[in-house]
Amino acid sequence: MGIRSERLYERACKRMPGGVNSPVRSFRSVGKTPFFVEKAAGAFLIDVDHNRYLDYVCSWGPGILGHAHPAVVDAVRRACEKGLTYGAPTEKEVELAELVNECVPSLEMMRLVSSGTEACMSAIRAARGFTGRDKIVKFEGCYHGHSDGLLVKAGSGLMTESIPDSAGVPAGYAENTLLAVYNDTESVARLFDAYRDQIACVIVEPVAANMGVVPPSEGFLSFLRRITEENGALLIFDEVITGFRLALGGAQEYFGIRPDLSAFGKIIGGGMPLAAYGGRRDVMSCIAPLGPVYQAGTLSGNPIAVTAGLETLRQLIAHPELYRQIDEKAARLEAAYREKGLTVNRVGSLLSCFFTGDPVTDYRSALRSDTKAFASYFANMLERGIYVAPSQFEAMFVSAAHSDEMIERTCRAIREAI
Protein backbone atom coordinates (compact mmCIF):
# COMPACT_ATOMS: atom_id res chain seq x y z
CA MET A 1 0.00 0.00 0.00
CA GLY A 2 1.21 3.51 -0.74
CA ILE A 3 2.35 6.01 1.82
CA ARG A 4 -0.31 8.62 0.92
CA SER A 5 -3.13 6.15 1.40
CA GLU A 6 -1.65 5.08 4.72
CA ARG A 7 -1.47 8.65 5.97
CA LEU A 8 -5.01 9.40 4.83
CA TYR A 9 -6.22 6.25 6.53
CA GLU A 10 -4.66 7.36 9.82
CA ARG A 11 -6.36 10.74 9.56
CA ALA A 12 -9.65 9.15 8.50
CA CYS A 13 -9.67 6.78 11.46
CA LYS A 14 -9.61 9.73 13.86
CA ARG A 15 -12.78 11.21 12.41
CA MET A 16 -14.81 8.34 10.96
CA PRO A 17 -15.58 4.92 12.41
CA GLY A 18 -13.03 2.59 10.85
CA GLY A 19 -11.88 5.46 8.65
CA VAL A 20 -14.66 4.88 6.14
CA ASN A 21 -18.22 5.84 5.30
CA SER A 22 -19.38 2.28 4.64
CA PRO A 23 -17.95 -0.73 6.51
CA VAL A 24 -16.77 -3.07 3.75
CA ARG A 25 -14.56 -0.32 2.32
CA SER A 26 -12.27 -0.69 5.32
CA PHE A 27 -10.54 -3.92 4.12
CA ARG A 28 -10.61 -5.13 7.74
CA SER A 29 -11.92 -8.58 6.94
CA VAL A 30 -8.98 -9.19 4.63
CA GLY A 31 -6.53 -7.82 7.18
CA LYS A 32 -5.47 -4.79 5.16
CA THR A 33 -5.97 -1.05 5.03
CA PRO A 34 -7.76 0.59 2.10
CA PHE A 35 -6.30 2.57 -0.75
CA PHE A 36 -7.71 6.05 -1.23
CA VAL A 37 -8.95 6.84 -4.71
CA GLU A 38 -7.70 9.83 -6.65
CA LYS A 39 -9.72 9.22 -9.80
CA ALA A 40 -11.21 6.60 -12.04
CA ALA A 41 -11.53 6.07 -15.77
CA GLY A 42 -13.04 3.20 -17.73
CA ALA A 43 -12.21 -0.06 -15.96
CA PHE A 44 -9.49 1.46 -13.78
CA LEU A 45 -9.19 3.10 -10.38
CA ILE A 46 -6.12 5.21 -9.64
CA ASP A 47 -5.18 5.79 -6.03
CA VAL A 48 -3.50 8.75 -4.37
CA ASP A 49 -0.12 6.96 -4.68
CA HIS A 50 -0.65 6.58 -8.46
CA ASN A 51 -1.28 2.83 -8.31
CA ARG A 52 -3.65 1.63 -11.02
CA TYR A 53 -6.18 -1.10 -10.31
CA LEU A 54 -8.31 -2.99 -12.76
CA ASP A 55 -11.62 -2.61 -10.96
CA TYR A 56 -14.15 -5.43 -10.47
CA VAL A 57 -16.02 -3.67 -7.68
CA CYS A 58 -17.42 -0.97 -9.97
CA SER A 59 -18.60 1.04 -6.96
CA TRP A 60 -20.42 -2.12 -5.78
CA GLY A 61 -22.58 -2.32 -8.86
CA PRO A 62 -23.45 1.02 -10.45
CA GLY A 63 -20.52 1.09 -12.87
CA ILE A 64 -21.89 -1.03 -15.70
CA LEU A 65 -20.56 1.42 -18.32
CA GLY A 66 -17.21 1.81 -16.59
CA HIS A 67 -16.01 4.89 -14.73
CA ALA A 68 -16.46 8.43 -15.99
CA HIS A 69 -18.31 7.47 -19.15
CA PRO A 70 -17.93 10.57 -21.38
CA ALA A 71 -21.63 10.87 -22.29
CA VAL A 72 -22.72 10.60 -18.66
CA VAL A 73 -20.08 13.01 -17.38
CA ASP A 74 -20.92 15.48 -20.10
CA ALA A 75 -24.64 15.37 -19.35
CA VAL A 76 -23.96 15.85 -15.65
CA ARG A 77 -21.63 18.77 -16.29
CA ARG A 78 -24.26 20.53 -18.36
CA ALA A 79 -26.95 19.82 -15.77
CA CYS A 80 -24.82 21.27 -12.96
CA GLU A 81 -24.77 24.64 -14.64
CA LYS A 82 -28.54 24.82 -14.32
CA GLY A 83 -28.56 24.39 -10.56
CA LEU A 84 -27.97 21.46 -8.25
CA THR A 85 -31.35 21.02 -6.63
CA TYR A 86 -34.74 22.72 -6.79
CA GLY A 87 -37.11 20.79 -4.57
CA ALA A 88 -39.64 21.13 -7.39
CA PRO A 89 -40.46 18.73 -10.23
CA THR A 90 -38.50 18.61 -13.49
CA GLU A 91 -39.05 17.26 -16.99
CA LYS A 92 -36.19 14.80 -16.60
CA GLU A 93 -37.88 13.05 -13.67
CA VAL A 94 -40.84 12.37 -15.94
CA GLU A 95 -38.55 11.17 -18.73
CA LEU A 96 -36.70 8.85 -16.37
CA ALA A 97 -39.93 7.40 -14.95
CA GLU A 98 -41.23 6.80 -18.50
CA LEU A 99 -37.98 5.21 -19.59
CA VAL A 100 -37.85 2.95 -16.53
CA ASN A 101 -41.43 1.90 -17.21
CA GLU A 102 -40.51 1.01 -20.81
CA CYS A 103 -37.63 -1.16 -19.59
CA VAL A 104 -39.46 -2.60 -16.59
CA PRO A 105 -43.21 -2.72 -17.39
CA SER A 106 -44.17 -3.86 -13.86
CA LEU A 107 -43.22 -0.37 -12.61
CA GLU A 108 -46.53 1.20 -13.56
CA MET A 109 -45.85 3.96 -11.04
CA MET A 110 -42.69 4.73 -9.12
CA ARG A 111 -41.00 7.07 -6.70
CA LEU A 112 -37.43 8.24 -7.02
CA VAL A 113 -35.44 8.19 -3.78
CA SER A 114 -31.76 8.57 -2.95
CA SER A 115 -30.54 5.12 -1.88
CA GLY A 116 -31.36 1.44 -2.19
CA THR A 117 -31.96 1.40 1.55
CA GLU A 118 -34.69 3.98 1.16
CA ALA A 119 -36.19 2.19 -1.84
CA CYS A 120 -36.53 -1.15 0.00
CA MET A 121 -37.75 0.44 3.22
CA SER A 122 -40.37 2.45 1.35
CA ALA A 123 -41.53 -0.49 -0.80
CA ILE A 124 -42.14 -2.46 2.38
CA ARG A 125 -44.04 0.42 3.94
CA ALA A 126 -46.20 0.57 0.81
CA ALA A 127 -46.84 -3.17 1.02
CA ARG A 128 -47.83 -2.88 4.67
CA GLY A 129 -50.04 0.14 4.02
CA PHE A 130 -51.75 -1.57 1.10
CA THR A 131 -52.38 -4.92 2.79
CA GLY A 132 -52.95 -3.61 6.32
CA ARG A 133 -50.60 -6.34 7.58
CA ASP A 134 -47.38 -6.00 9.61
CA LYS A 135 -45.24 -9.08 9.03
CA ILE A 136 -42.74 -9.42 6.23
CA VAL A 137 -40.69 -12.37 5.01
CA LYS A 138 -37.02 -11.93 4.14
CA PHE A 139 -34.31 -14.48 3.41
CA GLU A 140 -31.18 -15.19 5.40
CA GLY A 141 -28.20 -13.63 3.67
CA CYS A 142 -30.25 -11.21 1.57
CA TYR A 143 -29.42 -7.54 2.09
CA HIS A 144 -32.03 -4.88 1.58
CA GLY A 145 -30.23 -1.87 3.02
CA HIS A 146 -29.66 -0.88 6.62
CA SER A 147 -33.11 0.12 7.82
CA ASP A 148 -33.97 -1.27 11.25
CA GLY A 149 -36.39 -4.07 10.47
CA LEU A 150 -34.22 -5.44 7.67
CA LEU A 151 -30.94 -5.87 9.52
CA VAL A 152 -31.66 -9.46 10.42
CA LYS A 153 -29.26 -12.01 8.92
CA ALA A 154 -28.58 -9.38 6.32
CA GLY A 155 -25.53 -10.80 4.59
CA SER A 156 -22.67 -8.84 3.06
CA GLY A 157 -20.97 -6.41 5.43
CA LEU A 158 -22.46 -8.13 8.45
CA MET A 159 -21.31 -11.58 7.30
CA THR A 160 -17.85 -10.23 6.66
CA GLU A 161 -17.67 -8.92 10.20
CA SER A 162 -19.45 -12.03 11.53
CA ILE A 163 -22.36 -9.99 12.89
CA PRO A 164 -25.67 -11.82 12.44
CA ASP A 165 -27.81 -8.84 13.42
CA SER A 166 -27.04 -5.22 14.16
CA ALA A 167 -26.99 -3.78 17.68
CA GLY A 168 -29.27 -0.82 18.12
CA VAL A 169 -32.28 -2.50 16.55
CA PRO A 170 -35.05 -2.89 19.15
CA ALA A 171 -36.38 -6.46 19.32
CA GLY A 172 -39.83 -5.05 18.54
CA TYR A 173 -38.70 -3.89 15.11
CA ALA A 174 -37.24 -7.20 14.05
CA GLU A 175 -40.20 -9.10 15.50
CA ASN A 176 -42.21 -8.48 12.37
CA THR A 177 -39.40 -9.73 10.14
CA LEU A 178 -39.81 -13.45 9.49
CA LEU A 179 -36.76 -15.27 8.19
CA ALA A 180 -36.79 -17.92 5.49
CA VAL A 181 -34.01 -19.86 3.82
CA TYR A 182 -33.06 -18.85 0.27
CA ASN A 183 -33.97 -21.50 -2.30
CA ASP A 184 -35.98 -23.42 0.33
CA THR A 185 -39.66 -23.28 -0.62
CA GLU A 186 -40.68 -25.30 2.45
CA SER A 187 -39.27 -22.65 4.79
CA VAL A 188 -41.53 -20.08 3.12
CA ALA A 189 -44.59 -22.32 3.10
CA ARG A 190 -44.19 -22.94 6.85
CA LEU A 191 -44.23 -19.19 7.55
CA PHE A 192 -47.40 -18.69 5.50
CA ASP A 193 -49.00 -21.53 7.45
CA ALA A 194 -47.96 -20.16 10.83
CA TYR A 195 -48.84 -16.52 10.08
CA ARG A 196 -51.96 -16.83 7.97
CA ASP A 197 -53.31 -13.43 6.84
CA GLN A 198 -50.55 -11.56 8.67
CA ILE A 199 -47.84 -11.41 6.01
CA ALA A 200 -47.74 -8.17 4.00
CA CYS A 201 -44.98 -9.16 1.62
CA VAL A 202 -42.04 -11.34 0.72
CA ILE A 203 -38.94 -9.36 -0.20
CA VAL A 204 -36.21 -11.17 -2.09
CA GLU A 205 -33.09 -10.51 -4.14
CA PRO A 206 -34.10 -12.40 -7.30
CA VAL A 207 -30.41 -13.26 -7.61
CA ALA A 208 -28.89 -13.02 -4.16
CA ALA A 209 -25.69 -11.03 -4.41
CA ASN A 210 -24.92 -10.06 -0.84
CA MET A 211 -23.85 -13.46 0.47
CA GLY A 212 -21.74 -13.79 -2.61
CA VAL A 213 -23.78 -14.47 -5.73
CA VAL A 214 -26.41 -17.16 -5.18
CA PRO A 215 -28.80 -17.79 -8.09
CA PRO A 216 -32.41 -18.78 -7.47
CA SER A 217 -32.93 -22.48 -8.02
CA GLU A 218 -35.32 -23.64 -10.73
CA GLY A 219 -38.87 -22.79 -9.71
CA PHE A 220 -37.96 -20.81 -6.58
CA LEU A 221 -39.09 -17.40 -7.83
CA SER A 222 -42.24 -18.76 -9.46
CA PHE A 223 -43.05 -20.47 -6.16
CA LEU A 224 -42.73 -17.10 -4.38
CA ARG A 225 -44.97 -15.55 -7.01
CA ARG A 226 -47.61 -18.23 -6.44
CA ILE A 227 -47.59 -18.40 -2.65
CA THR A 228 -47.76 -14.61 -2.22
CA GLU A 229 -50.67 -14.40 -4.65
CA GLU A 230 -52.55 -17.22 -2.92
CA ASN A 231 -52.15 -15.53 0.46
CA GLY A 232 -52.95 -11.93 -0.45
CA ALA A 233 -49.33 -10.88 0.16
CA LEU A 234 -47.17 -8.83 -2.20
CA LEU A 235 -43.98 -10.00 -3.85
CA ILE A 236 -41.16 -7.44 -3.77
CA PHE A 237 -38.09 -7.93 -5.93
CA ASP A 238 -35.08 -6.10 -4.58
CA GLU A 239 -33.41 -5.37 -7.90
CA VAL A 240 -30.94 -2.85 -6.50
CA ILE A 241 -28.12 -4.97 -7.91
CA THR A 242 -29.87 -6.98 -10.64
CA GLY A 243 -31.82 -4.06 -12.13
CA PHE A 244 -30.36 -3.00 -15.51
CA ARG A 245 -27.53 -5.48 -14.77
CA LEU A 246 -28.93 -8.84 -15.90
CA ALA A 247 -31.03 -7.27 -18.63
CA LEU A 248 -32.66 -3.91 -19.33
CA GLY A 249 -35.71 -5.30 -17.58
CA GLY A 250 -33.66 -6.66 -14.68
CA ALA A 251 -34.11 -10.07 -13.09
CA GLN A 252 -37.86 -9.91 -13.68
CA GLU A 253 -37.23 -9.93 -17.41
CA TYR A 254 -34.37 -12.44 -17.12
CA PHE A 255 -36.51 -14.96 -15.22
CA GLY A 256 -39.92 -13.92 -16.57
CA ILE A 257 -41.56 -13.26 -13.20
CA ARG A 258 -43.60 -10.12 -12.55
CA PRO A 259 -43.38 -8.89 -8.95
CA ASP A 260 -45.93 -6.51 -7.40
CA LEU A 261 -43.27 -4.04 -6.31
CA SER A 262 -39.56 -3.63 -7.01
CA ALA A 263 -36.67 -1.63 -5.65
CA PHE A 264 -33.92 -0.29 -7.89
CA GLY A 265 -30.65 1.43 -7.05
CA LYS A 266 -27.02 1.35 -8.12
CA ILE A 267 -27.11 1.34 -11.96
CA ILE A 268 -30.29 3.43 -12.13
CA GLY A 269 -28.35 6.37 -10.68
CA GLY A 270 -25.42 6.06 -13.06
CA GLY A 271 -23.01 6.65 -10.18
CA MET A 272 -25.04 9.27 -8.36
CA PRO A 273 -27.25 8.83 -5.27
CA LEU A 274 -30.50 7.79 -6.94
CA ALA A 275 -32.80 4.83 -6.44
CA ALA A 276 -36.43 4.00 -7.13
CA TYR A 277 -39.25 1.84 -5.94
CA GLY A 278 -42.51 1.17 -7.62
CA GLY A 279 -44.85 -1.33 -9.15
CA ARG A 280 -48.59 -1.89 -9.31
CA ARG A 281 -50.64 1.26 -9.78
CA ASP A 282 -53.17 0.27 -7.09
CA VAL A 283 -50.38 -0.27 -4.53
CA MET A 284 -48.45 2.88 -5.45
CA SER A 285 -51.67 4.88 -5.22
CA CYS A 286 -51.39 4.40 -1.46
CA ILE A 287 -48.37 6.72 -1.36
CA ALA A 288 -48.82 10.33 -0.22
CA PRO A 289 -50.20 12.65 -1.51
CA LEU A 290 -52.56 10.15 -3.22
CA GLY A 291 -52.90 7.90 -0.21
CA PRO A 292 -52.10 7.44 3.48
CA VAL A 293 -48.59 5.94 3.23
CA TYR A 294 -46.08 8.72 3.88
CA GLN A 295 -42.73 8.89 2.10
CA ALA A 296 -40.77 11.96 1.10
CA GLY A 297 -37.28 13.32 0.41
CA THR A 298 -35.63 16.74 0.10
CA LEU A 299 -33.23 15.49 -2.55
CA SER A 300 -35.47 12.79 -4.06
CA GLY A 301 -35.28 12.95 -7.83
CA ASN A 302 -32.33 15.34 -7.60
CA PRO A 303 -31.78 16.83 -11.06
CA ILE A 304 -28.07 15.92 -11.26
CA ALA A 305 -28.64 12.34 -10.12
CA VAL A 306 -31.59 11.99 -12.49
CA THR A 307 -29.42 13.28 -15.34
CA ALA A 308 -26.73 10.67 -14.60
CA GLY A 309 -29.32 7.91 -14.38
CA LEU A 310 -31.15 8.98 -17.51
CA GLU A 311 -27.97 9.15 -19.60
CA THR A 312 -26.81 5.77 -18.27
CA LEU A 313 -30.10 4.11 -19.18
CA ARG A 314 -30.01 5.75 -22.62
CA GLN A 315 -26.55 4.31 -23.20
CA LEU A 316 -27.74 0.85 -22.14
CA ILE A 317 -30.77 1.09 -24.42
CA ALA A 318 -28.59 2.25 -27.33
CA HIS A 319 -26.16 -0.66 -26.83
CA PRO A 320 -28.21 -3.73 -25.92
CA GLU A 321 -25.42 -5.97 -27.27
CA LEU A 322 -23.47 -4.95 -24.18
CA TYR A 323 -25.36 -7.48 -22.04
CA ARG A 324 -24.23 -10.45 -24.12
CA GLN A 325 -20.67 -9.11 -24.18
CA ILE A 326 -20.29 -8.70 -20.41
CA ASP A 327 -21.95 -12.08 -19.91
CA GLU A 328 -19.31 -13.72 -22.14
CA LYS A 329 -16.48 -11.93 -20.39
CA ALA A 330 -17.77 -13.01 -17.00
CA ALA A 331 -17.97 -16.58 -18.30
CA ARG A 332 -14.24 -16.49 -19.05
CA LEU A 333 -13.51 -15.38 -15.49
CA GLU A 334 -15.77 -18.14 -14.23
CA ALA A 335 -13.77 -20.71 -16.19
CA ALA A 336 -10.49 -19.45 -14.71
CA TYR A 337 -11.82 -19.83 -11.16
CA ARG A 338 -13.21 -23.28 -11.92
CA GLU A 339 -9.79 -24.43 -13.15
CA LYS A 340 -8.64 -23.72 -9.60
CA GLY A 341 -11.31 -25.98 -8.13
CA LEU A 342 -13.40 -23.19 -6.59
CA THR A 343 -17.17 -23.10 -6.55
CA VAL A 344 -18.37 -20.35 -8.86
CA ASN A 345 -21.87 -18.91 -9.02
CA ARG A 346 -22.62 -16.69 -11.97
CA VAL A 347 -25.65 -15.06 -13.51
CA GLY A 348 -24.77 -12.84 -16.46
CA SER A 349 -22.09 -10.33 -15.49
CA LEU A 350 -22.51 -11.00 -11.76
CA LEU A 351 -20.29 -13.67 -10.26
CA SER A 352 -18.63 -14.91 -7.09
CA CYS A 353 -15.98 -17.52 -6.49
CA PHE A 354 -16.32 -19.28 -3.16
CA PHE A 355 -13.36 -20.84 -1.40
CA THR A 356 -15.09 -24.16 -0.95
CA GLY A 357 -15.57 -27.17 -3.18
CA ASP A 358 -19.21 -27.54 -2.14
CA PRO A 359 -22.21 -25.96 -3.87
CA VAL A 360 -23.32 -22.61 -2.42
CA THR A 361 -27.11 -22.28 -2.51
CA ASP A 362 -27.94 -20.27 0.60
CA TYR A 363 -26.54 -18.37 3.59
CA ARG A 364 -25.34 -21.42 5.49
CA SER A 365 -23.52 -22.98 2.58
CA ALA A 366 -21.92 -19.60 1.76
CA LEU A 367 -20.60 -19.41 5.31
CA ARG A 368 -18.63 -22.63 4.73
CA SER A 369 -16.18 -20.70 2.54
CA ASP A 370 -12.60 -20.39 3.73
CA THR A 371 -12.33 -16.64 4.37
CA LYS A 372 -8.60 -16.91 5.22
CA ALA A 373 -7.92 -18.36 1.78
CA PHE A 374 -10.07 -15.57 0.36
CA ALA A 375 -7.99 -12.92 2.17
CA SER A 376 -4.77 -14.24 0.69
CA TYR A 377 -6.31 -14.41 -2.80
CA PHE A 378 -7.52 -10.81 -2.38
CA ALA A 379 -4.01 -9.64 -1.43
CA ASN A 380 -2.44 -11.55 -4.32
CA MET A 381 -4.85 -10.02 -6.81
CA LEU A 382 -4.29 -6.52 -5.46
CA GLU A 383 -0.54 -7.03 -5.80
CA ARG A 384 -1.17 -7.78 -9.46
CA GLY A 385 -3.14 -4.56 -9.84
CA ILE A 386 -6.56 -6.18 -9.76
CA TYR A 387 -9.18 -4.98 -7.32
CA VAL A 388 -11.91 -7.43 -6.35
CA ALA A 389 -14.28 -6.77 -3.46
CA PRO A 390 -12.49 -7.12 -0.11
CA SER A 391 -14.97 -9.73 1.12
CA GLN A 392 -15.88 -13.30 0.27
CA PHE A 393 -19.54 -12.34 0.42
CA GLU A 394 -19.70 -9.77 -2.35
CA ALA A 395 -20.20 -10.04 -6.08
CA MET A 396 -17.66 -9.39 -8.80
CA PHE A 397 -18.97 -7.00 -11.46
CA VAL A 398 -17.91 -6.94 -15.09
CA SER A 399 -18.48 -3.67 -16.95
CA ALA A 400 -18.59 -2.65 -20.58
CA ALA A 401 -15.20 -1.02 -20.06
CA HIS A 402 -13.49 -4.38 -19.37
CA SER A 403 -11.74 -5.26 -22.63
CA ASP A 404 -10.83 -8.75 -23.81
CA GLU A 405 -7.18 -8.05 -22.95
CA MET A 406 -8.12 -7.00 -19.44
CA ILE A 407 -10.13 -10.17 -18.95
CA GLU A 408 -7.20 -12.22 -20.23
CA ARG A 409 -4.88 -10.45 -17.83
CA THR A 410 -7.31 -11.13 -14.99
CA CYS A 411 -7.51 -14.84 -15.86
CA ARG A 412 -3.70 -15.05 -15.69
CA ALA A 413 -3.73 -13.28 -12.33
CA ILE A 414 -6.38 -15.72 -11.04
CA ARG A 415 -4.18 -18.67 -12.04
CA GLU A 416 -1.24 -17.17 -10.14
CA ALA A 417 -3.12 -15.77 -7.16
CA ILE A 418 -4.93 -18.91 -6.03
Ligand SMILES: *Cc1c(COP(=O)(O)O)cnc(C)c1O
Ligand atom coordinates in the same frame (compact mmCIF):
# COMPACT_ATOMS: atom_id res chain seq x y z
C1 LIG B 1 -26.71 -2.15 -2.20
C2 LIG B 1 -28.00 -2.82 -1.93
C3 LIG B 1 -29.03 -2.21 -1.20
C4 LIG B 1 -28.84 -0.91 -0.49
O1 LIG B 1 -28.59 0.14 -1.36
P1 LIG B 1 -27.85 1.46 -0.79
O2 LIG B 1 -27.90 2.40 -1.93
O3 LIG B 1 -26.48 1.02 -0.39
O4 LIG B 1 -28.63 1.93 0.37
C5 LIG B 1 -30.24 -2.84 -1.11
N1 LIG B 1 -30.45 -4.04 -1.69
C6 LIG B 1 -29.49 -4.66 -2.39
C7 LIG B 1 -29.78 -5.97 -3.03
C8 LIG B 1 -28.23 -4.09 -2.51
O5 LIG B 1 -27.26 -4.74 -3.15
